[in-house]
Amino acid sequence: MKRADVFEFFRRLAEANPHPETELESGNxxxxxxxxxxxxxxxxxxxxxxxxxxxxxxxxxxxxxxxxxxxxxxxxxxxxxxxxxxxxxxxxxxxxxxxxxxxxxxxxxxxxxxxxxxxxxxxxVMNVAFGAETFAVDTHIFRVGNRTGLAKGKTPLAVELKLEKVVPQPFRLHAHHWLILHGRYICKARKPECWRCPVADLCAFRPKTPAPAAPPSKAAAATAP
Missing domain, CATH: 1.10.340.30 (Hypothetical protein; domain 2)
Structure with missing residues (x-):
């Protein structure tokens, strides 16, 4: 993925979710x-x-x-x-x-x-608790990094090191949260929902998953032979 595309990739994810947070609950x-x-x-x-x-x-x-x-x-x-x-x-x-x-x-x-x-x-912990610009590569980030072309690597560490190189400011602090949430809810493992993805045009994944067919309306179903 080109540098300008990487910036745009994170700009769009940030626009959709300006303040991403871990979904794990804790008090300290x-x-x-x-x-x-x-x-x-x-x-x-x-x-x-x-x-x-x-x-x-x-x-x-x-x-x-x-x-x-x-x-x-x-x-x-x-x-x-x-x-x-x-x-x-x-x-x-x-x-x-x-x-x-x-x-x-x-x-x-x-x-x-x-x-x-x-x-x-x-x-x-370093990122969420102490504000460090770290990239915690879980299965979601590993998949998104490789599938999109953002950060390809054969191991989680390889993907992490690639993210360290390519993620620009001002997105570094929250980058791994955006990628986790993107992988969890849109760029899913079995069937990515490309039809509603805000960065589909920047992504290397082919072929894009089409939108599911709409169910027939009640009127159409009633007149069907």
Whole structure:
């Protein structure tokens, strides 16, 4: 995608949604970190449903440790891989208490040292909590980057590094949110909804998906043989 097209691509996404936000619910940076860890291979809606009661009770790493692994499992048992995730959340909470005074570090490398926190999770926390211009490449961004020609790469890291190069200001802070939402609601995995896409003319994907056929009207159905 040409540089001018990349600018126009994000300009249109920004015009449609000027203030994009994560769809994960949280009340502070620690809760955000926990929510992102829990969201691996799970939907944001499913995580939010499980964490509403949890976050009403648990707001700090110390409170999570007091709840304990078994208590946490009871809260998140509707989420996939909940046993492993509960173990990781307790471990990262202990590390935050022991090594960071109970605070979430504003440093990607330090975040990646925590149990259950990979580069994508660290990038989300750095962006949402600390305002860093990071690009958290999930399955949606990986698909959109490759499908549109915006940032092609064989791995999430390759796509992330390409986005680092091509995304211009003033779009860098919110770019990954626009791409996630675009992939989640329009540029869907099985059947992209090209007919209602605001950037379809800039996108390399071919052939474009046509609009679904309109159902016959009641009048037409009544007169059909």
């Amino acid at each position: 940076t620690y809760q955000l970190l926990v929510a992102v860890v829990l969201s691996a291979q799970a939907t944001d809606a499913g995580v939010n449903k499980a964490t509403r009661r949890l976050f009403a009770e648990v707001k700090t790493p110390a409170q999570m440790l007091a709840l304990g692994e078994e208590g946490l499992r009871e809260h998140i048992k509707t989420i996939g891989l909940f046993n492993a995730k509960a173990k990781n959340v307790i471990a990262l909470s202990q590390a935050l208490v022991d090594q960071h005074g109970g605070e979430v570090p504003a440093d990607r490398e330090a975040l990646e040292q925590l149990a259950g926190v990979g580069r994508k999770t660290a990038n989300v």
